[in-house]
Amino acid sequence: MKWHLLFYPIILVVTLLVSNNPFYWDTVQLASKHGHFFYETDFQSLILPEEIDSGHPPLFGMYIALAWKLFGKTLCVSHLAMLPFLFGIVFFLHKIDVKLLGERLAPWLVLLCFVDPVMAGQSVLVSPDLALVCFFLMGVLAVWEGKNGWLVIAVIGLGLISTRGMMVGLALFFFSLFVASQKITLRLFFKKLWPFIPGGLAAASYLFYHWTQTGWIGYHPGSTWAPSFERVDFLGFVKNIAVLIWRMLDFGRVFVWFFIAVICFLRLKIAGMKALNFDRQKTGWQLLALSILVFLAIGPTQLFYKGLLAHRYFLPFFVSLNIVVLYLLRNKILKTPFAVAALCLVLASGNLWVYPKKTAMGWDSTLAHLPWYGLIEKMETQLKAAQIPFHHIGTGFPNIGSREIYELNGETEGFVEKDFDENCYILYSNVMNEFTDEEIDELEENWTPIFKYEKSGVCLILYKNPTKSECEN
Secondary structure (H helix, E strand, C coil), X not given: CCHHHHHHHHHHHHHHHCCCCCCXXXXXXXXXXXXXXXXXXXXXXXXXXXXXXXXXXXXXXXXXXXXHHHHCCCHHHHHHCCHHXXXXXXXXXXXXXXXXXXXXXXXXXXXXXXXXXXXXXXXXXXXXXXXXXXXXXXXXXXHXXXXXXXXXHHHHHHHHHCHHHHHHHHHHHHHHHHCCCCCCCHHHHHHHHXXXXXXXXXXXXXXXXXXXXXXXXXXXXCCCCHHHHCECCHHHHHHHHHHHHHHHHCCCHHHHHHHHHHHHHHHHHHHHHHHHCCCCCXXXXXXXXHHHHHHHHHCHHXXXXXXXXXXXXXXXXXXXXXXXXXXXXXXXXXXXXXXXXXXXXXXXXXXXXXXXXXXXXXXXXXXXHCHHHHHHHHHHHHHHXXXXXXXXXXXXXXXXXXXHHHHCCCCCCEXXXXXXXXXXXXXEECCCCCCCHHHHHHHHHHCEEEEEEEECCEEXXXXXXXXXXXXXX
């Protein structure tokens, strides 16, 4: 039986189960706000308004807007629009797995990648990173199989999804050179280059056009995201290295590295130094090269900036790493399905990791965030019953602004940005990383909790300002 086929109905069912979930975290901007702009303007401009323009090519937002035009502007349509990318990820993972492991073990790679907390967390969102991973896997398979037509499509997709996609496309180019059977010459270089030219030109054309219309590329000092692009000093750089290491180990990934270390140790113990014989035509070395190239394309440059080390940014690398560890598990040392099942189980356990409230975590990169949707729905219902206007309530990302942007419900009312001196109420949740330790202490020590909901490690609390006896509705 072709077990991988079971993943398609499972993904469909899961998508339907989350199809009423509002937009969450960065998808509020990258999917909903971008989609609203193109939907409301009938695609009349490629350039987004400055307040929501983060410098990325807007293809994903246009895709969401087109889905709304064709099928209606609803949360269900938004989530169902992710199915082509989710199905594509399953398809390409399976193809790669068959190539590496054979049909018998092939479904394991699909399972391992989808229980991975970062992939799992993103897979229940309306996320452009799903499209990025789909095009990335398409490109990897196209390089291995020499299908330049598919490679052209993959690179174009990567280049028009985000600037990070452009970096991943560059990594794929060097990967294609690495796996080439001939000696690398100038002729081979250009032969391998041409499938990347259409995507490179598409990306460069948008960036140039964006520059002519706005005067900037990537970000500008007045951008909402400018603080994330601030350069760090030496201590900040060292701190970023520590954060990067944390990202590499977080949400159960420490077990992936443990498996890799154990397998490599056993192989060296059995085969000795022969296990290190380099041959770029061997699949193991090619997988290692792919992982390294993708990591180098994404990781090092982010160390120089304040806020560019989110888990989801490393999703292509994490997928590559999962392929590496499963390939290592295919050999005679740990070939039993038990070992692979154990790896899937311990990695999946990362979805249960919830840190203390004063420790920020990547909530959009784990299924641990799922209780949020039910809690915010309960809170909104309670606020309406108590006749507390939303604009009297300060809160943090990702909950500021019109509820239409989050829920597509037509309601223009929404919560405002927190201001402890001015707000009548503060709506706090541990999924909001913007609250400082001092602000949390202030709320718990001096403010009055009015409504409180908790579920599976996620909390949502409405506090009343002790300095304001009453607020006009």
